[in-house]
Amino acid sequence: MRIAVIGASGLIGQHIGAELVARGHRVTSVARTPREGVDHALDVETTGVDRWTGLLDGHDGYVFAAGSDDRATPRRPAYPHFRRGNVEPVAALSEAAARAGAGAAVVLGSYYTHFHRAHPEWELAGRHPYIRSRVEQARAARRSGLPVTVLELPFVFGRAGARLPNWAPALASWARSRVPLAAPPGGTAATTARRVAEEAATALEERADRDTPVADENLTWAELLARTAEAVGAPARTRRLPAALVRGALVAGGALAAVSGREPGLHLPGLGDLLLRELFVHPATGSVQRALEETFAR
Template sequence: MKIFMIGGTGLLGSEAARELIDRGHSVTSIALPPLPAGAELPPKMKIEYGNYLDMTDAEIKAHFKGCQGFIFAAGVDERVEGAPPIYDTYKKYNIDPIKRLLRLAKESGVKHAVILGSYFAYFNKIWPEMELAKWHPYIRARKDQEEAALSFADSKFDVAVLELPYIFGTQPGRKPVWVFLVESLRKMKGVTLYPKGGTTMVTVRQVGEAVAGAMELNKGGNAYPIGYYNMTWKEMIKIFHKYMGVPNKPIITIPNWLFTLNSKNILKEQQAHNIEGGLNLLKFTDLQTSNEFIDKSLGCEPLGVQPDIIDKAIGDSVKLSLEILENKVETVGMKAE
């Protein structure tokens, strides 16, 4: 299958391309420069550097010509903050492109599309009492992105949205999302204070397998909750501590009110700088202290995702984060593309 991807140089896009090429597919991609120093892309993936947002419909259709598959592995996540309303930023990079690109893909004869989304959209559906899309602009945007994507699906056009969780693994030269947590844990001397709850997670390799599985197996319009390993925060932090060289550092579970107090302080700082985040910190406590778990039978197993070594993937993420904090390596952060 000939596949066109947006975001092929990113951590997830490059791994998906590698898996697809190993399975005999061909992949071409548009991505924003620069390529991270040391990044190893699949040698058979064809890359064009540029911003698809600046391209005309005709230019994008030229990339779709002869393709049977399309992957959207770009956009921005909840780390992006900005002037309110921040939802408009998410709409620009996550929702509007889906509406445009899937329309162009269908017009060009593409048969299969895979969109990389967020597991927050899954929890928004199964925990309606939390009203997550109401309170959190980022979660609302992911819900809207998913609904927009699935609205294009029909008997001739298959659309899969992968509701991706916490992801561990590294790409040389690419800043992991985990730098903030490693830095926070380092600042807590003697003991780590963390709330109750937990999360589901996968490795980068497993994301590549999920993308390839969705491209090959999905029929119609479906959202797949992706999660393979479920851990409480305490279990996850213990692994962080191990790779940070403090395996015996105590972890104390703090009450919800204390977590909320810290969130209020962050919110005040955001407001002082006229910045809005994607997650409403006053409402975030309930979500953060829940067990955000996903059974692998819901998405990973149907898509053929195989077991991996999550401990090593976490360790790789922690070690690269430490190197960044100690100014031992140069990396590039997330890009809006």
Template sequence: MKVFMIGGTGLLGSEAAKELINRGHEVVSIALPPLPTGAVLPAQMKIEFGNYLEMSDVELKKYFSECEGFVFAAGVDERVEGPAPIYDLFRKYNIDPVKRLLRLARECGVKHSVICGSYFAYFNKIWPEKELAKWHPYIRSRRDQEEAAMSLADMDFNVAVLELPYIFGTQPGRKPVWMFLVESIRNMKGVTFYPKGGTTMVTVPQVAQAIAGAIERNKGGNCYPIGYYNMEWKEMLSIIHKHLGCPGKKIVTIPNWMYAAGGRKLMKEQHKKNLEGGLHMVKFTELQCSKQFIDKSLGCIPLGVKPDDIDKAIGDSIHLCLKIMDKKVNALDMKGE
């Protein structure tokens, strides 16, 4: 089928385009410039540079015409800071576009749509006692994004939201999201201090398989928790240490109150700058220090996601971070489309 994608030059979008094309689909995309130096896009993908937020309905409908599929691989994540209320920014980039684009897609006869979301929305559903949407603007925005997407799905318009977790993998010329973590670990000499808990994770190719699987398999409106490899923080850090060249470095688990103290300091600094973050970093302690695990049977298996080398994916991410930090390569910041 012909698939229209927003964000085809990004880390996830470009890999998803490659996967879709390898499966025999046609992909056309619009994305924000510039193209990262060294990035390799599928030769068969038709790409145009532009800002979809500035396009009229008529202009966008030209892209949707004759398409059966649509992928939204854009938006912004929880690392964004801005003037309060920060939720307004998330609404602008994550919620309003989904409402508009899915409406246009349905009007143009598109049958299958996929939205790249966040696994925080999944935990908001299964852990209601934590009141995640109440305390964290970003998580609230992802909940509202899902509700908007599901409200437009019906028997003739299939909509899937992928609740994506930690993702490891690289795109040449683009900074991995792990720069801050690598810098922090490097600065902790002799010992790495980290809280208890853990997370689920996938590789970039696995996300691409989930996107393609959702385009091909999803029926009706569904949110898929995506997670393949569950690791406690210590296990993940041990792999990171190995690729940083310090495999024997000690890992010390800090108490929750100490992590919360760091979050409180960060929020005070944000307040001084008249900024608000997507996460309430003191309240986030409870989530960060828990096991944010997802069983692969909930999303990955139904969508046809295959096993991958998570150790290598983590290593690739860490090695690119090091090259950028040591000024051996130039790279663009990760950004929303």
């Protein structure tokens, strides 16, 4: 197959490209910034259907590994920012792929959409602009009838050269510092960039149409911090962070953002309802230990 990987220079995009090549497929790499190994430098927010159609001509599918992540805090209202980054590019790609005769697609999404389906009573899309964008992104991807696999990703460990998860440097600095490690209740599912690449390649080969939450291991926040500290060579006891303190800090952060005219993608006053839960995905039968050690290698 010939596959266009959009976001090919990112951590997961690099792993997906390498996995596809290892399986004998051809890859067209697309990224925002021109650099060695990038075939097309395009901004997904400004590239229209006609341009995507020309690029996808002769391709069997595409992978969307770009977009806006949940750490962004744009000017309020926040949703238009996340729509421009996550929904509109995928809608354009979906139409372009149909015009070009591509046979399948993979979109990298968020495991929050998994919990949106599993727990409608949490009202995640209504409360959080970022999650709303991911829910609508999945709908936009299927608008033209193309088989699409949405990989719903939690914390992703691993590295690709110098490329790390965006959150990893700050977490490593905390673990190496003298500031005590403190974890609230709750936890998260976790996976690896390599596992995501394998899932993406298989979905394209099968021309699958499904929503797939990806998880290798479920970790409490205390376990995640302790294993990070161990990986950076600064093992330390993780203390208990009271849930009330976390909620209070998030409410204060939300008020500060409002005063500055900004709005986070994850509504801070309601974020405690997520962070303090065990956002675990089942089945999770693997391990992220090796990728975690690679992420925080000294």
